[in-house]
Amino acid sequence: MLDIQTLRKDLDAVxxxxxxxxxxxxxxxxxxxxxxxxxxxxxxxDLQAKKNRYAKEFGFAKSKGEPTDGIAGRIYGEGVxxxxxxxxxxEELKGIQARMSEFLLSVPNVPHESVxxxxxxxxxxxxxxxxxxxxxxxxARDHVDIGEGLKGLDFDTAAKIAGARFTLMKxxxxxxxxxxxxxxxxxxxxxxxxxxVYTPYLVNADSMRGTGQLPKFEQDxxxxxxxxxxxxxxxxxxxxxxNIVRDVIVPIEELPLKFVCHTPCFRSEAGSYGRDTRxxxxxxxxxxxxxxxxxxxxxxxxxxxxxxxxxxxxLKKLELPFRTVTLCTGDMGFxxxxxxDIEVWLPGQNAYREISSCSNFxxxxxxxxxxxxxxxxxxxxxxxxxxxxxxxxxxxxxxVLENYQRADGNVDVPTVLxxxxxxxxxxxxxxx
RNA sequence: GGAGAGGUGGCAGAGUGGUCGAAUGCGCCAGACUCGAAAUCUGGUUUAGUCUCAAUGGCUAACGUGGGUUCGAAUCCCACCCUCUCCGCCA
Numbered sequence: 001m002l003d004i005q006t007l008r009k010d011l012d013a014v015x016x017x018x019x020x021x022x023x024x025x026x027x028x029x030x031x032x033x034x035x036x037x038x039x040x041x042x043x044x045x046d047l048q049a050k051k052n053r054y055a056k057e058f059g060f061a062k063s064k065g066e067p068t069d070g071i072a073g074r075i076y077g078e079g080v081x082x083x084x085x086x087x088x089x090x091e092e093l094k095g096i097q098a099r100m101s102e103f104l105l106s107v108p109n110v111p112h113e114s115v116x117x118x119x120x121x122x123x124x125x126x127x128x129x130x131x132x133x134x135x136x137x138x139x140a141r142d143h144v145d146i147g148e149g150l151k152g153l154d155f156d157t158a159a160k161i162a163g164a165r166f167t168l169m170k171x172x173x174x175x176x177x178x179x180x181x182x183x184x185x186x187x188x189x190x191x192x193x194x195x196x197v198y199t200p201y202l203v204n205a206d207s208m209r210g211t212g213q214l215p216k217f218e219q220d221x222x223x224x225x226x227x228x229x230x231x232x233x234x235x236x237x238x239x240x241x242x243n244i245v246r247d248v249i250v251p252i253e254e255l256p257l258k259f260v261c262h263t264p265c266f267r268s269e270a271g272s273y274g275r276d277t278r279x280x281x282x283x284x285x286x287x288x289x290x291x292x293x294x295x296x297x298x299x300x301x302x303x304x305x306x307x308x309x310x311x312x313x314x315l316k317k318l319e320l321p322f323r324t325v326t327l328c329t330g331d332m333g334f335x336x337x338x339x340x341d342i343e344v345w346l347p348g349q350n351a352y353r354e355i356s357s358c359s360n361f362x363x364x365x366x367x368x369x370x371x372x373x374x375x376x377x378x379x380x381x382x383x384x385x386x387x388x389x390x391x392x393x394x395x396x397x398x399x400v401l402e403n404y405q406r407a408d409g410n411v412d413v414p415t416v417l418x419x420x421x422x423x424x425x426x427x428x429x430x431x432x
Numbered sequence: 433g434g435a436g437a438g439g440u441g442g443c444a445g446a447g448u449g450g451u452c453g454a455a456u457g458c459g460c461c462a463g464a465c466u467c468g469a470a471a472u473c474u475g476g477u478u479u480a481g482u483c484u485c486a487a488u489g490g491c492u493a494a495c496g497u498g499g500g501u502u503c504g505a506a507u508c509c510c511a512c513c514c515u516c517u518c519c520g521c522c523a
């Protein structure tokens with residue numbers, strides 16, 4: 001949610017910057033609504049003030065045993081039904097405020113000035129490239145062939161159990177998946193200063209609204225009915241973790257809060273039919289290790305660079321080639337002010353594919369969820385929120401399988417993971 | 433699932449129809465005292481919104497949430513949500 005004060009003051013500038021991300025802000029509608037709000041709010045509060053004055057004088061007169069007949073006429077004038085007028089005015093104001101809030105919730109974040117202007121992923125700007133894609137002296141297979149050859153990935157059985165876009169892992173590949181998550185958590189907690197958290201995987205609507213999934217993107221979520229309300233399966237740990245600070249004033253000396261969290265993520269993938277249907281690139285359920293920072297606004301861009309570096313560190317330790325790009329204005333998510341995508345090299349696709357997305361939301365999420373700190377004058381101020389994948393575990397597994405494959409169809413275990421694999425150095429098919 | 437207790441400011445905790453945005457204590461901030469600190473004393477200290485001629489200004493709202501009664505609700509009534517304790521069941 002944008003700051004309504006900014007909209008009032010710099011409506012034209014905001015409209016112009018939102019246009020870069022192909023969002024047409026209806027400035028006229030906003031101004032009309034704002035004018036209406038002002039008129040109705042002033043009138044309503046005036047009526048409320050009269051009502052308060054009336055009650056006060058009434059009580060005062062009563063206590064002194066004076067008559068109370070003349071009071072209403074003196075305050076309200078003759079011939080009006082103050083209750084009905086007030087009630088109607090309050091209803092009207094409520095309606096306007098609801099419309100205003102709906103309007104504000106539907107406006108995406110304003111891109112930071114450093115974000116390149118562009119229309120699509122083609123306009124993203126590469127900031128660095130690390131490692132060189134390995135040349136294989138045999139035709140590189142993709143993770144599906146590798147995993148099925150090792151009897152460790154089974155998409156048919158997953159489809160039987162659940163449907164399309166699910167994976168069943170077995171044996172050393174299942175263990176490799178687990179090892180990756182452990183390795184990531186350990187690295188971020190022991191080397192990057194994050195606190196590990198475990199959270200609910202089902203959350204309420206307030207939490208989804210706080211991080212921006214609701215109200216606009218309900219179709220991307222899985223939901224379950226619970227009692228009379230809906231609960232949502234988290235599409236990323238960003239949701240429960242960032243909502244830790246919803247309605248909280250964080251002591252300034254505790255900033256930045258740095259959390260790391262490993263969860264499954266559930267996404268309906270509505271609207272992505274036919275895209276990435278092969279393998280485990282795009283799943284309804286996948287594991288991710290998420291980094292979240294709650295940070296002082298002054299340091300949030302510094303923090304974003306650091307957080308992106310923390311995610312990249314995992315790829316470096318795994319010796320996987322990657323590149324990092326800055327998303328252009330047209331390719332960014334709804335809530336982000338700036339996003340870096342980290343893309344890992346996948347020999348099976350002969351392409352770099354997204355494995356992490358690191359964003360600064362500035363105050364966009366924090367305003368929605370009233371997450372604040374106190375400035376040196378003691379006034380509550382909105383914090384900034386950051387998050388990034390550190391990393392998507394399923395896609396990292398894909399990258400390891402494809403980059404560490406051998407001519408015989410087996411897969412070398414990256415050095416840093418061997419301890420997590422009980423010393424195993426090579427993944428081979430089961431003996432029997 | 434059954435029985436009970438409770439949800440009030442950063443925290444603890446009073447307040448059961450009026451001048452209560454809310455006692456008191458703790459915490460925090462400023463000042464006094466002090467060489468300095470502690471102790472003590474004095475003052476301040478919820479949040480959100482809004483108006484205007486922008487001030488040491490006015491007004492509105494908020495005591496879990498939503499409704500109701502009333503001139504007037506933290507306080508009374510109804511519904512719901514949440515937390516805690518005990519019993520049962522259960523990974």
